[in-house]
Amino acid sequence: MFGFLNLHKPLQLTSHDCVAKVRRLLRQKRVGHGGTLDPLAEGVLPMAVGPATRLLPYLPGEKQYQAIIRFGVRTDSDDLAGEVLESRIVADLTLAAVEQLLPDFLGEIEQIPPQYSAIQVNGKRLYELARAGITQAVPSRRVTIDDLKVLGWRSGEQPELDLQITCGEGTYIRALARDLGDRLGTGATLAGLVRQRSGGMALENSVGLTALEKIAEAGESIPLIPPEEALGHLPTVRLNSELEKRWFHGQRLLLPDLPVGVALIASDLDPVKCLGVAVVTPEDHGTVLRPKVVLN
Numbered sequence: 001m002f003g004f005l006n007l008h009k010p011l012q013l014t015s016h017d018c019v020a021k022v023r024r025l026l027r028q029k030r031v032g033h034g035g036t037l038d039p040l041a042e043g044v045l046p047m048a049v050g051p052a053t054r055l056l057p058y059l060p061g062e063k064q065y066q067a068i069i070r071f072g073v074r075t076d077s078d079d080l081a082g083e084v085l086e087s088r089i090v091a092d093l094t095l096a097a098v099e100q101l102l103p104d105f106l107g108e109i110e111q112i113p114p115q116y117s118a119i120q121v122n123g124k125r126l127y128e129l130a131r132a133g134i135t136q137a138v139p140s141r142r143v144t145i146d147d148l149k150v151l152g153w154r155s156g157e158q159p160e161l162d163l164q165i166t167c168g169e170g171t172y173i174r175a176l177a178r179d180l181g182d183r184l185g186t187g188a189t190l191a192g193l194v195r196q197r198s199g200g201m202a203l204e205n206s207v208g209l210t211a212l213e214k215i216a217e218a219g220e221s222i223p224l225i226p227p228e229e230a231l232g233h234l235p236t237v238r239l240n241s242e243l244e245k246r247w248f249h250g251q252r253l254l255l256p257d258l259p260v261g262v263a264l265i266a267s268d269l270d271p272v273k274c275l276g277v278a279v280v281t282p283e284d285h286g287t288v289l290r291p292k293v294v295l296n
Helices: 015-026 050-058 095-105 126-131 173-184 209-217 241-248
Strands: 003-009 031-033 041-049 063-071 073-075 084-087 107-111 141-154 160-167 188-198 271-273 276-283 286-294
Touching: 003 015, 003 050, 003 209, 015 031, 015 041, 015 209, 031 050, 041 050, 050 276, 050 286, 063 173, 095 141, 095 173, 107 173, 173 188, 241 286
Parallel strands: 041 188, 073 188
Antiparallel strands: 003 041, 031 041, 063 160, 063 188, 073 084, 107 141, 141 160, 271 276, 276 286
């Protein structure tokens, strides 16, 4: 098997749990996922099967989420899975006050990941340290949030906001909820999360584990997305038979020998699709196509 699977991860399972289940269902050892989802989150979990696991880093980076943010609550994990650090009534909080601050979170911003996250510090995952009672200083990182759209608002002692977030890789929605609550002075935590898009895949086209199990048991064709389709956002370089031989030997190909145009030449260091993935890079003797992933 060779391709990508648009899996709908259910609640309560970790991303690693899903990998293990897909391995068993498809009877494949080489299965990986592109972007962790927390157990309390559901939605699109891009998965790769077979040699496609090597292509996971080249899937589109944009993601879209639908989040529920609850105000008046702070937790140590920045979601409802954690220990409640503070809970208070903030019934006077208005949607107008929230909307006034949302533009401050657009664009490229600094964000400190949650203590309970998979980031490694000195060889240890942050969540491992947090579970051991060790609080670690976490350096901020630059992330990009392209769009924030209010979908709903529920007033009450602890109001809730339904928010759609379109963002780049590495963005923590739990941290966004926490920081928004801090800015408002009310505190906030993530109360629900659905990933609607990731890796170029959409929730409406995803397949659940139960459906996948029925497909596998019936011996039907697994709905894998071909690599050519999954990497369709990358420029394509087509090689003749002679250049193909050199490519499969891992050789760098001089750009003047390639059937490419000005647009590709201008995309310095951007990946391109070419019987795998390569990057266009300038070198002393000319511009070359350097293989990154070679697929036979």
